[in-house]
Amino acid sequence: MNALSIRKLRKTYNNGFEALKGINLDVEAGDFFALLGPNGAGKSTAIGIISSLVNETSGSVSIFGHDLKTDRSRAKSCLGLVPQEVNFNQFETVRSIVLNQAGYYGTPRKLALQRTEQCLKQMDLWDKRDTVSRRLSGGMKRRVMIARAMVHAPKLLILDEPTAGVDIEIRRAMWKMMQEVNEQGTTIILTTHYLEEAESLCRNIAIIDQGQIIENSDMASLLARLHIDHFVLDLAEPVVTTPVIAGYQIERITDKALNVAVPKEIGLNLLFSGLSANNIKVISMKNKSNRLEQMFMDLIDSKPAGEQ
């Protein structure tokens, strides 16, 4: 069964801007799905329509088989949303924010209290339950939004840039939490600008640009299509001239660092042999950019500007 099914979804804003141009998208139940795209590509509009915050111009959305127009209540009951920006009442306590949301989903009081406690503990916020939310740090506010989105145990959780602006420690903790939630059976749709996040967490991916889905596949096959990896090599000794090794494109970044484009069909062995032959000793290496980031940029760049 599909957790989410979108058909011919269009959105034209009042100013005439066509944010979505008839997209189709399926997300399977249980998936950890990445929805990526540059700013203004249409991601937020799509998420807005799915979560009933934006009116669609035409097309249909169904969540776990429930049409958002004709079976609205059931469709919405399956969904939890963590929005990009903090949108809770900053004068309320952490507990009441989460508890009220459970109430909006019709959760009986006793169960709502249990679920609130469970979600706040899971988000490591139980100690802050009586704190007025405006006194929380940015990372804590994000976790409050996740707890609020999960309090009614949604089958589909949409996380719209959940880790934006949080430090690396919290981000890693949130990744772990998202993986656990997904392992417990919740379908997750993630949008993020941290592509290493999408690459390490998500199994399937769609890339949206200029209101259209330009890529929709599983992560492994998408990354397999990347023909060239870029590496930065740190050298033990400075080099004066850029070494020339057949099959590789090499640039000197500094005296002690090289940027190398490595075609996948050639691999790394010949590179290291060539460097050794030139008496160049490599002390460490790293990917110049994240693999998904490279693919993302290739896909976005390959689409002519203004293409419909």
Next chain:
Amino acid sequence: MNYFIAFKTLIKKEVFRFIRIWPQTLLPPAITTALYFLIFGKLIGARIGTISGATYMDYIVPGIILMSVISHSYANVVSSFYSTKFQRNIEELLVAPVPNWVILFGYVSGGIIRGLLVGMVVALISLVFADITVNNALITVSIVLLTATLFSLAGFINAVLAESFDDISIVPNFILTPLSYLGGVFYSVSMLPEIWQTVSKGNPILYMINAFRYGLIGVTDIDIQLAFNITGGFIVALTLLSLFLLHKGIGIKS
């Protein structure tokens, strides 16, 4: 889906909100109306004498109570719903399976409760200055309830259509307050020249104040049945308009 739980949650949240900020919501009307009673009722009223057989103090008590109910039921919904929109907490409700009628009646109920609470505070203060015995409890209770409902609905529509904080103060300052003062709070319309009597009859607040005054002290300038019809008619019209705005997402969705 149990809509009653969502409705209860919304009302609870609304009531806690205005109780939490009671120095802004409940205290000011107590002070303002005490001053009205003292200055207009006690000091000036003593020189005015009686209107339709009632002392001036007794005559102004119902109008002042209802004026407080009107302004506070309106203010509660307009400020609460607009803040919800402004801070984007409205998304909590839009994402959840809460039907539009629950959102509307949840906020309107909050406005009614605050309006009635303020009305009770003002009525208690009036007991210090006036000796009121209720003439008709049914009319008194029903008209105050209907009036609070009507102005809560009006506040809701204002909040939905408002695009800035200025927009939520224009109606109370430039429409609601003048209409309340000209609705016969401090005088009987029969004291006005013919032409102004006719003009005053176009003011819906006049009907509500007079019906409430009849309920409390048995004095009115207008037909009570007409007052109920007008108030009821406005409630139906504003309810339908509110539901239409919510259905279309006007002012709250892109």
